[in-house]
Amino acid sequence: MPELPEVETTLRGIQPKILHQVIQGITIRHTQLRWPVTPKIKSKTLNQVIQAVERRGKYLLLRLKNGTLLIHLGMSGKLRILPKDTPAQKHDHIDLIFSHDILRFTDPRRFGAFLWVEGDPSQHMLLKRLGVEPLTTAFNGRYLKQQAQRRVLAVKLFIMDNQVVVGVGNIYANEALFLAKIHPQTSVSSLDLAECNRLARAIKQVLRSAIRAGGTTLRDFSDSQGNPGYFSQDLQVYGRQNLPCFNCARPLALIKLGQRATVFCPSCQVITASPPSYSKAVHVRNAKSNISN
DNA sequence: AAATTCTCCTGAAGGC
């Protein structure tokens, strides 16, 4: 499932292939994505040059002279560079056709988005309220501490809030909290500066490692060439419920926080401050480890 | 306002 490292991996794969290239055609096979794909995308993009390829959070921006293609991979989306004559398969929804190859958007679960945006994309509804990029110096312990003031929710939900920091999805939130030795249910306003510093550093470290590994492939992520990511092998907690903690060998626990699977080590990630915890958690009974690949 | 729950979708996996 694409999080920031997977989107960054995709960006690095497609950028050299499409930058400064002319869009010679566009094929839309399925318009029902998260939002309908408007037919005017065709006329707006035809014969336009890709002037820049950027990322903001988990959004990809293909900038043209008169507007921007705003793309989100959702849960199961991928963008691949393929030879021009590659036959389309079931969930291949959109092709951008260039002189030598095509950029194909595939998304079985159709949680993704493919939008045309005019004007400054940073002011678009979907982008203007996004928080800081985690891999910039603006994201640090002091920032987290300041943002956490008077917020009443679990730290895991807080770091997954895109208005605080972008790009931290469920997998990397679990991993970063383990690395920072912070219990996912800790009330975020109770974290001291040292803990915030640890957490910010852990998020950066986990995301950087995952980008270096080409992302995490659980079921269906692959990069623009169709290669899987190798970070799955480095996962410390995600998908490892009931298996031994790599630090202390005790079994990892699984709960649900905000309807997301949350895996942590009950002995390495201890809540120190009081009140002890926030956000309702559902304990998952008879949980089986379900990591794939 | 902030926190919480619901919702979209398909494929995989489990139960019987």
Next chain:
DNA sequence: TGCCTTCAGGAGAATT
């Protein structure tokens, strides 16, 4: 084998 149910999850929308 096969049908049925359940689950996964990003993030906006709806609700509390």
